[in-house]
Amino acid sequence: MRFPLHITTDMIVYQLRQALRGNRRYPFVLMLEPLYTCNLACIGCATERHTGKLQDRLPVEVCLQAADDSGAPVVSICGGEPTIYPELPELIEGIIERQRHIYLCTNALLLDEKVFGLVAPHRRLTINVHLDGMRKTHDYVCAREGVFDKAIAMITEAKQRGYHVITNTTIFKETEIEEIEQLCKELFALGIDGMLICPGYQYQSVDRDIFLTRDDMHEKFKRVIEISQRYRLTSTPMFLEFAAGLREYDCSPWSTVTFTPNGWKGPCYLIGKTATWSWDEFWNETDWDYWESRQDTLCQNCAMHSGFEASVVRGARKNPRDLLRLAAWNFLG
Template sequence: MGLPLNLTVKMGSYLIKQKIKRVEKFPLIVEVEPLFACNLACNGCGKIQHPASVLKKRMPVEQVIGAVEECGAPMVSLAGGEPLMHPQIDVMTKELLSRGKFVVLCTNAVLLPKHLHKFRPHRNFAWMVHIDGLRERHDESVSKDGVFDQAIEAIRQAKQAGFAVYTNSTFFNNDSPQDVIEVLDYLNNDLKVDRMEISPGYAYEKAPDQDRFLGVEQTRQLFKKAFGEGRRKKWRLNHSELYLDFLEGRTDFECTPWAIPSYSLLGWQKPCYLMSDGYAESYRELLEDTDWEKYGRGKDPRCDNCMAHCGYEPTAVLATMGSLRESLRAMTG
C-alpha cells in the first residue's frame, strides 16, 4: 500500500527540492532517541545495556527540536528506550507537529493508556506500536507475559480515540512464513491498524540473544513465501513496492545509511542506529566525517546480513522517484 497520501506528497515535494538544489546526501527520516530507558527488556534489543547513569538521562525538548531542525528531515521517529517514559514527550510531539513535521511515536504501548489523554489526533501523527508476533511469541520476545494483551488493548483505545496507529514487527530465524502471515493477517484484518512495518531482525552488538538473527537468504525465503498467493497486495504495508521486492529477493540494493540518521543522548550515531562507530556532535559533522563508502554488504562484515528498512528503504524510495514506471506502480500499489 505504501505511505499515506499526505506523507507521500510531503516526501515527494521534499525530494524534488533536494534534486533541484543538487544536494547529494539528505535525510528522509530522522530517528530521535530522547532516552534509552525502557520498561521492558527485549531479547533482540541492546538499548538498556547502557550504564545506569545514561539510562537516567532525558533529552530536553529544545535539544530535540534543534537536532530535527538542523538536519531538516520532513519526518521524525521518536524512539528509545520507551518514549512514553519521557516526562515531556507530549510537548516534544506538539512542537514538532507545529513545525510541519510528520511524527511517528514508537512505543511498546504498555504505558499508552495512561498517557493517551496528553495527545490529540493529527493528520501528521501516528503511534507506532511494536508487535513481534502473536501472544506467545510477542511475550517471549519482550521477556514478559501479558504485554501482547496490553499492547492490543492500547491499540484499540488509540483507534477509538481517532488516532492513526501503525505497527512495527521484527522477524527472526525462529519465525516461519506462517508466523509472518498470521501476525500480518491479524493486524491487518482483525485489529485493522492503519499501516504495518516489517523488518528482519538485525544483530545489535549489545543484544542479549545473538543467535536469532536472519541471514540474507533466510530473509528472502521467509518473505517470498509469506508474500505469496497475493497476500502482499492485501496487507496495508508501510513500505515502498521496491523495498518489498528487495525483501523477497526480486531486486538488490546498496545501503543508504545517511538517509535515516539517528540522534540520541550521545550525539549523531555513526553510521546508523544499528551500528555504533562513534558519535558526531553535529549533523554536518556526521555527513562530512563519516566514511560512508566503507559500509554495506561486502565492505563491513557487520553489514553482511542486514536488510533492515533503515538502510534499504531510502534506496528503494530514491529508486522509485527516479523511475516513472516505479512511481506509477507506487501510486497504484
C-alpha cells in the same frame, strides 16, 4: 492510499526541493532517541537501548535542535521507550509546530497513562506499535507475559480515540510466517492503518542466536511477499523483493539519521562507530561512499528498511517501471 495524502505530498515536495538544491544525499527520517530507558528488555534489542538512566535523557530543546539540524520531514520518536520520556507531550508539540510528521514507536504498555488524554490525535502523528508475533511469540520476545494482550487493548483504544496507528514487526529466525499472517488478520480487523515487516538485525551487543541468516531471510520474505498481496503492508514491494533476495540495492544510511543520548550516531541506526554532538561533523565527516557500498562486515546480513527504503526511492527515480509501480502501490493500494 497507502500513506495519507499530506505525508505523500510533503515527501514529494521535500525531495523536489533537495533535487533543486543539487543534493544527492539528504535525510528522510530522523530517528530521535530521547532516552535509553525502557520498561522492557526485549531479547532482540541492543542492550544500550534499554539500560540507560532516565536522568541521562535529552532535554526537549536539544531534541528539537536535532530536528532543525537534520531537516528531515519525518521524525520517528523511539528510544528506549518514548512514553517514559516525561516531556513527551511538549516534544510532540514542538515537532508538530515544525510541520514534521511523527511516528511514535512504542511497546504500547503506557499509552493509556502517558498519551491518551495528554496528546490529542493529530494528522501529523502516527502511533507505531511494536508487535513481533501472536501472544506466545511476542511475550517471549519481550521477555514478559501480558505484553501482547496489553498492546492489542491499546491499539483497539487508540483506533477508537481516532489516532492513526501502524504496527512494526521484526522477523527472527524462529518466526513462523503463518503466525505473521494470523497477526495481519487480527490487526487489520482492528482497523490499523498499516504494518511494517522487516528482518531482525544482529546487534553486536546481543549474543542470542535468534537472527536470520541471509538464506533464512530470503526464504521468509518470499512468503511475506505473498502476504503483501492480501494485506496492506507499509514496506514497499521493492524492499520486500530486496529482503527476499530478488533484487539488489546499495544502502542509503544517510536517509535515516539517528540522534541519541550520546549525540549523532554514525554511520546508521544500527551501527555506532561514531558519536558527536555536532550535526556538521556527523554529516560531513561520515564516509557515506564506504557505508553505501555495504562492504563492511557489519553490513553483510543487513536488510533494514532504515537503510534500504530510500534506496528503493533512489532506484525508482532511474527506472520508470519501478516508479509507476511505486506510485500505484501508494496511490491505489
